[in-house]
Amino acid sequence: MDTDERAAYVETVLRLVEAIPPGRVMSYGAVADLVGGGGPRQVGQVMARHGGGVPWWRVVRADGTLPVSHGRRAHEHYQRESTPLAGDARIDMRRARWTPHSVGGVC
DNA sequence: CTCTTGACGCCGG
């Protein structure tokens, strides 16, 4: 993969993450599926390197568990944005899951 | 060119 393509991929991922509304989250796999090209790991790699300028806390694991690196910082945001939590440090994906297509679809 | 690692995901026990 060329440098330019890498940059384009990164840009696409970051743009999608920025599009996630407050109180909602997306899984790495969902992002990877929409962006295409790579896999969930690639999305994670991008977030780790260039996720500083986007709402990184709105990207979580598919099962709702929080990545270790999110730490306590993310929890603050969830509390502030009223993100649907399940248990203590887990997100209720059933309610919090979001996709650009579901903007007017979810009931 | 091969081996290891990582902000992951799914399946089986």
Add this chain to the structure above:
DNA sequence: TCCGGCGCCAAGA
């Protein structure tokens, strides 16, 4: 529901 194992894709050593 919790744990462990295997699969995937790309980057770095």
